[in-house]
Every structure is written in C-alpha cells, then in structure tokens.
Amino acid sequence: MKIGAVGLGNRIAHVFHELSQINQEAKLISYVDPLPIGKDYAEKHNFFPKKTYVTLDEMLANEKLDLLMIGSPNHLHLKHIKIGLNAGIKIFAEKPIVVDEDQSFELAKLLGEFGQDQVLVGLVLRYSQHARSVRGLIDKNSLGNIISIEASEHIMPWHGGFFMRNWRRKEKFSGGFMLEKCCHDIDFYNMIVGCRPKRVASFGGRRSFIPDNKPEKNFEEYSKYNLFGWEAKGKDNSACWIIVGLIGLIMLLMMGFSSYGVKTMTVKDKKRSVKKTVKDMMERIDLKPDGPNIEEQQLYQNLKNIVQTI
Ligand SMILES: NC(=O)c1ccc[n+]([C@@H]2O[C@H](COP(=O)([O-])OP(=O)(O)OC[C@H]3O[C@@H](n4cnc5c(N)ncnc54)[C@H](O)[C@@H]3O)[C@@H](O)[C@H]2O)c1
Secondary structure, X not given: OEEEEEOOOHHHHHHHHXXXXXXOOOEEEEEEOOOOOOHHHHHHOOOOOOEEEOOHHHHHHHOOOOEEEEOOOHHHHHHHHHHHHHOOOEEEEOOOOOOOHHHHHXXXXXXXXXXXXXXXXXXXXHHOHHHHHHXXXXXXXXXXXXOOOEEEEOOOHHHHHHHOOHHHHOHHXXXXXXXXXXXXXXXXXXXXXXXXXXXXEEEOOOOOOOHHHOOOOOHHHHHOOOOOOOOOOOOOOHHHHXXXXXXXXXXXXXXXXXXXXHHHOOHHHHHHHHHHHHHHHHHHOOOOOOOOOHHHHHHHHHHHHHHHHO
C-alpha cells in the first residue's frame, strides 16, 4: 500500500508507525511538508520517505498512491481533502476536517459528489476501550434514555499546555480549542445519545498557567511532554506557562446554539448568533412574507432585511 502524506508532523508520523506495525505492506512513499516535524521520529523508526514535493498537486500527479494521509494544521485540511478527492485518491484526514460552518457545507457537497467512503477521519476516541465499553452498555440497553449529559475532562497540565502551544493556540489555524480538542468528546457524546447536539455550552480558563504557578521543582517532568513545532517560540517553555492553560472544561449538551462564553465569541460568532435568534423568533411567531395584513408583512420584511444585512 503506497502512502503519501501532506503534513508529516507528530501525528502522522505516529499514526503511520502504528499502521506499519499491523500492516507490513504500508509504505510511506513521499510527503509534502515545508518543515516535517515528524522527521526525527520517522528517521528513528526507518520510514522517513526519500521523496518530497513542494505541492500536493505535484505529489499526486507524480506518484501512484493508494492513500493520502492529511496531518497538516486544521485550517488546511479542507483544501488538502479537496485536492485529494479531485485526484481520485482515498484519504485519511486527521480531525477536525473542517474549521467552520462554511467549510462544513463545502465538505458535505464534496462528500455527496465523491462518496463518504473516500474520506476516513481520525476520530480515534470512539475506538478507545472506554468508548467501546460504553457502546456495549448502550447496545444492551443498560443506560436507558439519556436525558442530559454533564461531562468534564481533566487533562494534565502538559496536555493542556500542548494544546495551547504552536499553531494550535491560534484560532485561525486550529478553529479553536473546542474544535481541536473537544471534537473527540462531542463525537463521544453524540454516540451516547445517538444524535447530534442542538446546543453546546462550556466554560474554561487559562488562569492556571501563569508564571506564579510554574512548577519549578518538577519542571523537567512537566516540560518533557511539550512538543515543539511550527509557530512554537523556540525551546523556551516559559511562554507555555504564560499563554497556556485550559483546565476544567464542562460541556452541557442539548441546550441550544453553540456558544462557549459570550466573552470569547468572535464578531462572526455574534453575528451568527443574532441571525439565528432572529430567524428562530420569526419561525416561533409564524411570521410569513404573505402574512394576514400589511403590518405583519412589513415586519417580516424588516426582520428579513436585518438578517440579510448582518
Ligand atoms: N486524532 C487525534 O487524536 C489527533 C492527535 C493529535 C493531532 N491530531 C491532528 O493531526 C493534525 C496534525 O497535528 P500534529 O500534532 O501532527 O501537528 P504538528 O505541528 O506536529 O504537524 C503539522 C505538520 O504540518 C506541516 N505543515 C504546515 N503547513 C503545511 C502546508 N502548507 N503543507 C503541508 N504541511 C504543512 C508542519 O510543517 C508540520 O510538520 C492536526 O489536525 C491535529 O488536530 C489528531
């Protein structure tokens, strides 16, 4: 099985290595990556490919691959998926495969056109032992009807720190922490309730990771898990302690439109939220363009204008 990678970072190096352990036929032939962070790991395990290309188009035009592995930063996934699908190649894309709503619809169209089976997604939590155990309980109907879920995930400081390091800490590259990290969790909860959430709310903070809390005594222990990568500020870990930190994330599912703290909402989120509220209200009061009188028709028109101009 000939494999090409776009974004040969920590993750794809690790995933490929695991794959090669169970499938001797898997060969990493070539890659596209301006600075392959997974290089040391790949060299150590003897699979760093000899061939490299500057662009994905170029690689797909020159190599006859069976699988394309996408492990670039999140904001590039859709672009890489699109190129792969158009080249007719099967894709393994790391989660999350899109970073916003517009991209979701674009991806949905692409999957409609090329077929869902063409894209495998790295939502691995659903295959973990505890997810399997919960699925087993659901299959036996041991849990009954789930009315609501209250979930909190406590991640170790170095794990939380890692999520706020390198490209991940910038929303424009990662899509935000809720997407980058919690897409696994939401996927897991979707499985439990057998449907998708209407609303997701959460709260969290970064106040834990401040210089005052720097673990001087066991700094080695804390820092050994920090992975350095694209956009990381050199090897100075102190940046991590200042910027980082997200501990205690609570998600309440099934409650309404997704927002995670008004203060952290971007203008785009706020606009979307207002639009949705107005639209919902129009639906609730059954406001229609051909309402029973001119006043109601005008009200409809005015609100529609507002929605369109936001
Ligand atoms: N499924 C999981 O549990 C899991 C775990 C970790 C990471 N991931 C996902 O894997 C992806 C990669 O994460 P990572 O930890 O390997 O990050 P990383 O920073 O180690 O690797 C990203 C790689 O992409 C490369 N890159 C940047 N711009 C590029 C471009 N224009 N074209 C090609 N390559 C480019 C970088 O040079 C780097 O080598 C992310 O989407 C992340 O969310 C998933």
